[in-house]
Amino acid sequence: MASVIDRLPRNSRVAILRFRSLGDCVLTTPAIQLLHNYRPDLRIGVSVEDRFREIFDGHPAVHEVLAPTITAVRRFRPLLCLNFHGGTRSAWMTLLSGAQYRAGFGHYRNQFAYNLRIPRAQEILGLERKVHTAEHLASAMFYLGVPRTGIPRARTAGLPAGHPAGRLAIFHAVAATPEKTWPAERFLEIARHLAAHGLEPVFIGAAADDLSPFRAYRVQTGLPLREVNQLLSQAALFVGNDSGPAHMAAACGLPVIVLFGSSDPEIWGPWQTAGEALHDPNGIAAIPVERVIQALQRLRVPA
DSSP states (O other), X not given: OOOHHHHSOTTOEEEEEOOOOHHHHHHHHHHHHHHHHHOTTSEEEEEOOGGGGGGTTTOTTOSEEEOSSHHHHHHHOOSEEEESSOSHHHHHHHHTSOOSEEEEETTSSOGGGOSEEEOOHHHHHTOOSOOOHHHHHHHHHHHHTOOOOOOOOOOOTTOOSOOOOOSEEEEEOOOSSGGGOOOHHHHHHHHHHHHXXXXXXXXXXXXXXXXXXXXXXXXXXXXXXXXXXXXXXXXXXXXXXXXXXXXXXXXXXXXXXXEESSSXXXXXXXXXXSEEEEEOTXXXXXXXXXXXXXXXXXXXXXX
């Protein structure tokens, strides 16, 4: 029997609901790329909050970026609606999308919304271990009928296809909560270390982030996501807390060092790039500077 993907007529529309957040949006792109590679005729629309639309707007596998509303999704006229968000609002949007096929993971609440219930990623992939978020989302495409292949690196819109390594060391030294934030003075130690080896530290953050502890170096706040991509394209490496910019850096193929607090690095670590996820069972503040310098040496960047 033909799979769902194979049953879609040529030029059918597929709506993917992925409202937020930055890291989740970036890690959705490998699954979207798998679908596009197998069925390049399909018109893929991604429903996402406006602040994250630049991840998908202009992406080679995405034909349209949709507002996260029922009206926008219905107007797109999808034949398949795939919910990667999983909340109550997205379940109702899936149900009311007008799509013949309505897919969501079996562990989501509001199962009434779906006539295609996707099993655990471990069952689809034949694994009995934790799976990375990129693997989890890609498994849905395999279940729906995309042939099993390697899962590609994430890719954001506006990202150069390839670029020479630059001389910037990008730091993202802020996070949503204290337990996910490495101490500022340790980031500064790493910055001084890299500056002594010829790299220029650049600290980035959102417009509301306080980057005053890092004002001895170049500071960039509130950059649009496309400009963050441009900055990363000039970089030699990325060092930061577990965050959306870390996933953008991995999508650029940069060497990435990510410091983890309460999140699980097996699920959220750097995907498909030279990278290290540093974690300590006693919390992020227990990670010493020496471990980061050792990671830099293993990644063969100046250290």
